[in-house]
Each structure stands twice: as C-alpha cells, then as structure tokens.
Amino acid sequence: MSTDPQEIEIKDVKMDEQPNTTNQDQIISTSTTSIENESKQNQQINSRKIKTKERQDRQKYEQSEYVAILDENGKPIPKSERKPKKKVAVMIGYCGTGYNGLQIQNDPNVKTIEKDLYEAFYKAGAISLENSIDLKKSGFQRCARTDKGVHAAGNVISLKMIIEDSDILKKINNNLPETIRVWGIQRTTKGYDCRKMCSSRWYEYLLPTYSLISPKPGSRLFNLIEIERKKYPHLFINDLEENSKFWESTTKEYFNQGITQQDLDLVEKYYSTEEIPNDEQHIENKTIETIIKKIKSVENQQRRSYRISTHKLNRFREVMSNYKGTNNFHNFTIGKSFKDTSSKRYIIDTITSQPFVINGTEWISIKLHGQSFMLHQIRKMICMASLIIRCDLPSLLIKDSFKQTKINIPKAPSLGLLLENPVFDAYNFKLKDNLYDIIDFNKYSEQMLEFKMKYIYDKIYNEEIEQNSFYGFFGFIDSYKVPENDEIDIKNNMITIFDFFHNYINEYKDKSVESSSNDVIEEKIEERK
Incomplete structure (x- = not known):
C-alpha cells in the first residue's frame, strides 16, 4: 500500500509537537552537569596556563643575557657570585622623622626607610648588588606601609636573603643609622608573605590632653557651637x-x-x-x-599646665570604643566610596592609657588594634574623636560617620602616630608542629622599649614643644571659616570640615528637650533598625 509523502511530513510534525517531559529533564540535567564540568576544566586549564607562563618568564629571565651594572666611571661591575638564599622575615623598628615614609620611591634622591635598609643589606652581604637595586628579584614584601614622618617600634618585611654568616644581624645594624634597627631575622616557609599572612596590627597614637579642651571663646567654631547650644541644649553633653x-x-x-x-x-x-x-x-x-x-x-x-579630668578622659574612652567592630570607614580615608567593600574594616580593640606628664605637658597613649588600616584612617579616627569631645557632643555620634553620607574629616598630626607591631597569630598557629620559630616581637620587648623611649617618644615630645603641632592644628580648625547652618549648599553637596556637626543638629534637633543626647541617638538607631 503506497503512502502519500505529504502525509508523512504532517505526521512527523505532529509527533514533534508532543514533548516528552522525562527526556527534557534528562537533557537539562545532563546539560547542567556538562556546563559545570566544562567550567571546572576551564579553570584548571587557565590555572595551568598561568603557572606555565610564570615558569617560562622565570626561565627566560634566568637564561637571558646578563646586562652589567656600571660604576660611576661607566665601567661594568662584575656579576655577583651566586649564593644560596633563604626566605626570611626581618623584624625592624625605625624613627620616621626625616624620611619620606617606609616605601622605596622611583626617585633615588628621595630618602626612605627601605632604601637605607637595602643599602645596609648589600653592604653586609645579605643580598647581591643586583638584588639591592630591584626589590622584585628578592621577593620583597612589606607588612605595613607607614607614611611620611610615621614611626614604627615593630614592623616586618619578607624577602630572600643570604644568611650563612652568623654575624649577619650585627653587620646589618652596623651599616644602618641608629634610628633604624633590625631586631631579628627569622627563617620562614617558602610561601611566606608578611603582608598577606599578618592577622592584625597594633598602632599607638600619643595625644596631648590639652587637645580635648573646647574651642577658644570668640573663635568661629566656638560661636557655631554656642548658637546651636542655645537653640538645642538637649543635644549637648554637660562638661561640668x-x-x-x-x-x-x-x-x-x-x-x-x-x-x-x-x-x-x-x-x-x-x-x-x-x-x-x-x-x-x-x-x-x-x-x-x-x-x-x-x-x-x-x-x-x-x-x-592643663590636666584632664576623670570625667572627660572616660568620655574620650567611650568615644573611641564606638570604633570597635566591623564598620564602613569610607569617610576616614581618601579615594574610597561607601559601596567599596574594601572600606569595611574590623577594629578589634582601643585602649586609652592613664594620663602621664612629660616635660610639663600631659599626654595620653591611645592604642588601636585592627585587622588592617587604610591610608590616613587612624589620624582621622583620632581627629573625629577629639572633635566630638571638644564640641561636647555624644559619643555615639561616631556611628553616624559610618553611614553613606560623605563628610570631610581632617587628619590629626602625623607626629603622634607609630606602628607598635604586627601580629601573626594564624601563621604562628600553623607552625606549632613545624621546625620554624613563630614570629613574635615579645622576645625583643626590652630593646624595643629602649629604642622607643630614645628615638620615638622623646622626638615626639620635643618636637611638640618646639613646633606646637597640636596647638597649631586645633587652633587652625577653631578659626576655620565654615558656612553657618543656613548657608550650607545642600543641593551642590558642598562638604566642609564641620558637616558632621551640622548633620547631627539637623537630624536630632526635633527630639524632646527632656531626652539626653545619647538617648536621642539610641532612639534614632532603634527606629532605623
């Protein structure tokens, strides 16, 4: 019996229009598994390509023709003898006065801590001449970068060094100025990176207590505070x-x-x-x-001659405690937005000492323990806390600075800032069953304290007396011309150094006069939650 071709085509179409759900599920499942496997394979391939490229670049560098370094007369210097190098952690301390920060610069005429360190390493025979002028060749990494004029009682750099000489530590220190010291050189694992493996960092800031006195009567900031205090007295703290x-x-x-x-x-x-x-x-x-x-x-x-009261000191401690925890510090650095995930930082603890008198001036020591810090972050944290005390504002106002609203926070003087030491808890925990020693600054505590007293603390105290750095800084702020509350250009997002003050008044001025300032803010925070 013959069949019409047109009928066959119609039957085929009708069969296709009746989907088989079981087969479709199997197809989708197989397809998903295939995509996942393909993705894993691509990742593995890309990883192998990267490692192959790194190996090829390393081989190319090792096999490349040596380009001799020339001396002052233009004559080639013979290539240094190859010696075995070991990955080490170098624990250092330094006074930052007169230096343009820790990090070495492209301009050889710029004085930096790393430049002096590498010259001392070369002279002591810890690195070759070729490696002394190119940090990448020795796998160099710094744990914490410090800015111009900032000191460090303890910091760590990691690199590959020649450490066969038992007197290498003494030789390095003999080639360094007395304001830079190497506390110890310690063998590490091959993959050690002092920046990535640092668990947290301790910083210290020395502040004269007179910095917390209110603005001088008649100054612009004093007048601004008094105008708002008369209108909204419940928004200010009684300073007794x-x-x-x-x-x-x-x-x-x-x-x-x-x-x-x-x-x-x-x-x-x-x-x-x-x-x-x-x-x-x-x-x-x-x-x-x-x-x-x-x-x-x-x-x-x-x-x-001013001596801070217990009431004001406890208020300052309370303000500093509000920094603790994970918060968005986009207002405490430069070049970071609120949405930038790197703006979030974890502050573990803040400790403010009892006041002490040096050369007739009373000081307090503020120690900050954090996972990591951004550029200018600590100096801005100190300034913000000081302004809250000086303006008689509630301590919880710190929490407002973590919001999306952009405010301009001045930097406190760099004079009082020093890096106490980095902490390597996670790395040290991994080494408990290995032959390597843990990285711990406690074994050098006596040397470090003596160094701090002579080359860091004394310089800070004496420089403050000679230059009146804190007096000048807060005096400048008090006399800084800022717009009155009704002159602020909100539409154009004009930012002044007292936006935090205006924002606080505008947000909380409608609260009951009977409420205390801290209660006002706590109520607002609860409402937002």
Whole structure:
C-alpha cells in the first residue's frame, strides 16, 4: 500500500509537537552537569596556563643575557657570585622623622626607610648588588606601609636573603643609622608573605590632653557651637564647666601678664575682619603682632599646665570604643566610596592609657588594634574623636560617620602616630608542629622599649614643644571659616570640615528637650533598625 509523502511530513510534525517531559529533564540535567564540568576544566586549564607562563618568564629571565651594572666611571661591575638564599622575615623598628615614609620611591634622591635598609643589606652581604637595586628579584614584601614622618617600634618585611654568616644581624645594624634597627631575622616557609599572612596590627597614637579642651571663646567654631547650644541644649553633653573654668583661668592670666581688655578686643576684631584699622594700629606702643605673640605665649603655658579630668578622659574612652567592630570607614580615608567593600574594616580593640606628664605637658597613649588600616584612617579616627569631645557632643555620634553620607574629616598630626607591631597569630598557629620559630616581637620587648623611649617618644615630645603641632592644628580648625547652618549648599553637596556637626543638629534637633543626647541617638538607631 503506497503512502502519500505529504502525509508523512504532517505526521512527523505532529509527533514533534508532543514533548516528552522525562527526556527534557534528562537533557537539562545532563546539560547542567556538562556546563559545570566544562567550567571546572576551564579553570584548571587557565590555572595551568598561568603557572606555565610564570615558569617560562622565570626561565627566560634566568637564561637571558646578563646586562652589567656600571660604576660611576661607566665601567661594568662584575656579576655577583651566586649564593644560596633563604626566605626570611626581618623584624625592624625605625624613627620616621626625616624620611619620606617606609616605601622605596622611583626617585633615588628621595630618602626612605627601605632604601637605607637595602643599602645596609648589600653592604653586609645579605643580598647581591643586583638584588639591592630591584626589590622584585628578592621577593620583597612589606607588612605595613607607614607614611611620611610615621614611626614604627615593630614592623616586618619578607624577602630572600643570604644568611650563612652568623654575624649577619650585627653587620646589618652596623651599616644602618641608629634610628633604624633590625631586631631579628627569622627563617620562614617558602610561601611566606608578611603582608598577606599578618592577622592584625597594633598602632599607638600619643595625644596631648590639652587637645580635648573646647574651642577658644570668640573663635568661629566656638560661636557655631554656642548658637546651636542655645537653640538645642538637649543635644549637648554637660562638661561640668571644665572648659569654661579653663578659659576663665586663661583670661585672668592675660591680665596678670599685662594684656588689657582693649588688647583682647583689638585682636578679636583683627581676626574677625582680618585687617588692622589704622586708628587702632598701636596701643601704648605695642603692635598687633606683639599682642598676638604675648596672648599665644599665655595660652601655650595654660595648655601645658592643663590636666584632664576623670570625667572627660572616660568620655574620650567611650568615644573611641564606638570604633570597635566591623564598620564602613569610607569617610576616614581618601579615594574610597561607601559601596567599596574594601572600606569595611574590623577594629578589634582601643585602649586609652592613664594620663602621664612629660616635660610639663600631659599626654595620653591611645592604642588601636585592627585587622588592617587604610591610608590616613587612624589620624582621622583620632581627629573625629577629639572633635566630638571638644564640641561636647555624644559619643555615639561616631556611628553616624559610618553611614553613606560623605563628610570631610581632617587628619590629626602625623607626629603622634607609630606602628607598635604586627601580629601573626594564624601563621604562628600553623607552625606549632613545624621546625620554624613563630614570629613574635615579645622576645625583643626590652630593646624595643629602649629604642622607643630614645628615638620615638622623646622626638615626639620635643618636637611638640618646639613646633606646637597640636596647638597649631586645633587652633587652625577653631578659626576655620565654615558656612553657618543656613548657608550650607545642600543641593551642590558642598562638604566642609564641620558637616558632621551640622548633620547631627539637623537630624536630632526635633527630639524632646527632656531626652539626653545619647538617648536621642539610641532612639534614632532603634527606629532605623
């Protein structure tokens, strides 16, 4: 019996239109498995390609023709003898004064800690001449980078070194200035990277307690605070009249030193108009510059004789404690946005010491323990905490700085900052069953303390007396011209150094006057939750 071809085609189409769900599920499952396997294979292939490329580059470098280094006269220097090198951790300490930071620069004329270290390594025979001018050749890595003028009692760098000589440590230190010391050189595992394997870091910041005194009466910041305090007194913390008593005492000392009320009025008018009226240019043959110099001398003496109260010190400790935990520190560095995941940092602890007096000035030591820190982060943290105390604001205001709103936080002076030491808990835990020693700065604690006292602490104390760094910094902030609350250009997102203050007033001013400032913020936080 014959069959019409057209009928066969129609039957085939109808069969295709009836899907088999079981077969489709099997096809999808097989396809998914195939894609996953293919993805794993691609990852393995890419990994092998990368390793092959690295091996080829290394072989190419080893087989490449040696290009001799030339001496001062243009003559080639013979290639250094190849000696066995070992991966090590070098524990160092240094005073950052006079140096442009730790990291070596492209410009050989820029003075850095690493530049002096590598020159000492070469002179001591710990690295070859070729490796001394190219850090990559020795697998160099630094644990924590410090900025210009910042000190370190303990830091770590890792690299491959020639350590056959039992006196290598002594020889390196003999070729270093006394302000840079190598505490120890320690064998590590081949894959050791001091930056990646560092669990956390301890920093210390030394702050004169007079930095926490309120702004000088009549200054721009003082006037800004008083305007808002009169309108919203419930938003400010009672300082138990500590600030007013200090400035009353200072005013009495003005008069004791022969400064009259007329002198003070002239100086206030000068700062408000930034010009000297011709008819008041001289008062009893004293120029405006002489009066200002005398006033600053009295204020400087008063600040140095200031002793912080237990109430204010505990308030500062409370402010610093609000940094602890994982928070978004995008406002405490530069070039980071709120959405940038690297802006989140984990602060383990903050410890503020009892006050101590050095050369007549009272100081406190603030230690910060964190997983890692960003550029300028600690200096901005100290400044923000100081401003909250100086403006009589609640400690929980720190939490507002972690929000998306962009604010401008000044950097506290670099003078008081030093790296205490990095911590390698995770790496040391892995080594407990190995032959390698753990990386621990405790064995060098006595040497480090002696070094800190002589080359770091004394320099900080003496430089503060000579240059009045903190007095100048906070004095500049107090007199900085900022817009009044009603002048702020919100539409154009204008950022000033007192946005945190304006934002706080605007957000919490409508709360009940009967509520305390901390209660106000806590209620707001609960509402947001």
